[in-house]
Amino acid sequence: AFMLGKDAQIVLENAIEFELIGDTFVWLCSDGCAQPSTYTDTDGEIIPRIRDASRGLIGLTPTGGTGELFEQFLDDWEERDSTEYPGAGDRTINLFAPHAYDSVWGFALAFDQLIKEERSITSDNIVEVVRKLDFTGITGRIKFDENGDRLATYDLVNLQDANTAFTKTGSWDAENVEQSETAGFIFNEEIQFFDGTTDIPDLDVRDPVDIWDCEKKKEFTDPTGKAFRVRDPDGDNPRYIAAHYRCDEFIDCGNLSDESFSCSPSFAATYLSFGILTGMFLLVIPFFAIAVISFGVIWKKRRIRLLSPIFMLGMCVAAFLGYVSTFAWYGKPHTVSCNFQPWLLGISVNLMIAFLFAKTFRIWRIFKSPFKRQKITDFQLMLLVVIIMVPCIIILTAWTAFATPTATLKDTDGDEHFVCETGGLTGPPGGLIFFFILVGYTGIILLFGAFLAFMTKSVPSEYSESKLVGYSVYNLLFLGAIVIPVFFVLRNGNPLAAWVIRTIAILYGFSATLWLQIVPPLVLLLVKDKCAAIPVHKDSLTSASTAVA
Structure with missing residues (x-):
């Protein structure tokens, strides 16, 4: 679900309480919380407890500006007077500013087309024209699919080591989903997980399982809950069955070991x-x-x-x-x-x-x-x-x-x-x-x-x-x-x-x-x-x- 950084802080606090943070967990976040605001306070100071819990967090953020037009935009923004244009005067801009710029530009192109075609400016006509737009903005190519969603690109970001900012490790392009073997993803760097390594963690965490070995006629515990294939007592004479099947007055092992002389009754x-x-x-x-x-x-x-x-x-x-x-x-x-x-x-x-x-x-x-x-x-x-x-x-x-x-x-x-x-x-x-x-x-x-x-x-x-x-x-x-x-x-x-x-x-x-x-x-x-x-x-x-x- 979409959430901003302050919302993510609440979620992470609860995750810590319920022990949902650790080597066997991977947290994925939308663009709203894949930001430093997730682990900083209102003054921009890092909150150690939340920052530590955010280790290895993976997020997808809309790709910001890119290309020649974007560079021209930054040049212009850098030359603006910060008194007249708050935030201007350097080459750093808000993540959503380029998208807002392209949105306005897209509507302008739609109005322009409707006026030239002498068509009435109604919501239906605007939507129809916008869905057919195909132009290059400062965030790249702008084109929409049959559902009206932009064929967008996203940056794959990852919070690594002790960094105070997310690291871009790859990207995802909606136009390359069908053609790409990686479903549209391009990986430039390896993702770092909570344990500080790039080893993909085992997320299939299960409770320990008590098992009865029909062949060796003994009970043992599988701490991983998945190292042994525990089977229902079917006609193939299973080797391993859940321990609670033992001494239950039903014969489940072909050699009767689960209902042996040690059971009462046997x-x-x-x-x-x-x-x-x-x-x-x-x-x-x-x-x-x-x-x-x-x-x-x-x-x-x-x-x-x-x-x-x-x-x-x-x-x-x-x-x-x-x-x-x-x-x-x-x-x-x-x-x-x-x-x-x-x-x-x-x-x-x-x-x-x-x-x-x-x-x-x-x-x-x-x-x-x-x-x-x-x-x-x-x-x-x-x-x-x-x-x-x-x-x-x-x-x-x-x-x-x-x-x-x-x-x-x-x-x-x-x-x-x-x-x-x-x-x-x-x-x-x-x-x-x-x-x-x-x-x-x-x-x-x-x-x-x-x-x-x-x-x-x-x-x-x-x-x-x-x-x-x-x-x-x-x-x-x-x-x-x-x-x-x-x-x-x-x-x-x-x-x-x-x-x-x-x-x-x-x-x-x-x-x-x-x-x-x-x-x-x-x-x-x-x-x-x-x-x-x-x-x-x-x-x-x-x-x-x-x-x-």
């Missing part, structure tokens, strides 16, 4: 604990499978044969996939793992329920008409399992195609974190829609299975598993009705707690369902039957198998 410690627990559950499944094959296929124990070994093995596969699905949520989100999450968990849950439903359906079908011989083979029930799984696969396929789970940055409480979010054609709403469609379909199959289990509760005890079915249904309904809402409430505010609840629910749901179907019959076989070689009746094997949840 994702690393949680992963280790649940990884060991899940591994133990996974190790149990082969033992279950060996027991089912040994007692149900090789030695053909009646108690195991009645439970359909092939379906018990199928539930082992479903539980195995369910346990494995938890690992898709380990570590920093990645688009691949984001897509595995619904597929692994969705397939495993529905496969477990499909096997439970098929077994219960066979018992219901057999004892629906007790006086009519029924024969339902394992192949037919496997076909029923496939039919139940088809809609699940269609839903998951549509989910992946139209609402593709994608690892992306998402703002959470003012910070961006890399999370699994819905992408694809639908965006965020699509993921929830497909999720609840899948949950709804699974719930329908589960409730229908519970209904069949209730209807078969009075069948002969060696075929009836209504209690076990009831327990299994309860566990899976608990998984869906309680855990899902709690997870959605916690996932943004407390992601670690949400992760723990989801993982516990998956491990509990599959373990309780699988163990309830396999452990009781094995215990009865070993304790009650004492592994006796009780023969398998042909009618039992051809007409019935089991009811399961």
Whole structure:
């Protein structure tokens, strides 16, 4: 903004107070304050405090007189009587005097032209003629652009060393802006800055930044605030992130160093604990499978044969996939793992329920008409399992195609974190829609299975598993009705707690369902039957198998 020297003094006083003067500041001033009056009092005496603050000040002042006409003007001014013309008698003049002289001269030329052309002297006509003027005055060439601004020249001045006056270090010519590589500037001398050198100061001053080094796993401070490229925790596995991302319960470093064992709570410690627990559950499944094959296929124990070994093995596969699905949520989100999450968990849950439903359906079908011989083979029930799984696969396929789970940055409480979010054609709403469609379909199959289990509760005890079915249904309904809402409430505010609840629910749901179907019959076989070689009746094997949840 335009200001005179006395105004500049006030500004500089405030700048000193607010610590805006120093090596990392460069002050630019218009012609009104690029004058000694900026740091002198009314008597022309230098004000040390203001003069010191003005070191390195850069200004642009209109170029004064120049050329032969100007020299003639000075000769004439020097010869004038100072009594009749105050200030005359020497060759020093006010900065604005030559411009005032040319202004009057320009208006005189405009009036002269209008009179010669016999045109009325109106403001519009005067402006029109003045804008078309092109003549040489004592301040140089006078010409105007399409906006009515003079194509002027300015002196670039700089307050250097202990000088009491500004030093001309260059100039700027409006007519050379387009042609010049320096945008119209011509530099005759180097500019001196506040520190007394001609080294261009670094004006990009930033506050110190606390940084976490993901690779070296340590925190440090960048005093310049710009020596290190601090990045949002994106998919490129950044080396440096802001320190406040550490221990915030979001995994931002690819190696988990920002959520290491030193954090409380710690994702690393949680992963280790649940990884060991899940591994133990996974190790149990082969033992279950060996027991089912040994007692149900090789030695053909009646108690195991009645439970359909092939379906018990199928539930082992479903539980195995369910346990494995938890690992898709380990570590920093990645688009691949984001897509595995619904597929692994969705397939495993529905496969477990499909096997439970098929077994219960066979018992219901057999004892629906007790006086009519029924024969339902394992192949037919496997076909029923496939039919139940088809809609699940269609839903998951549509989910992946139209609402593709994608690892992306998402703002959470003012910070961006890399999370699994819905992408694809639908965006965020699509993921929830497909999720609840899948949950709804699974719930329908589960409730229908519970209904069949209730209807078969009075069948002969060696075929009836209504209690076990009831327990299994309860566990899976608990998984869906309680855990899902709690997870959605916690996932943004407390992601670690949400992760723990989801993982516990998956491990509990599959373990309780699988163990309830396999452990009781094995215990009865070993304790009650004492592994006796009780023969398998042909009618039992051809007409019935089991009811399961």
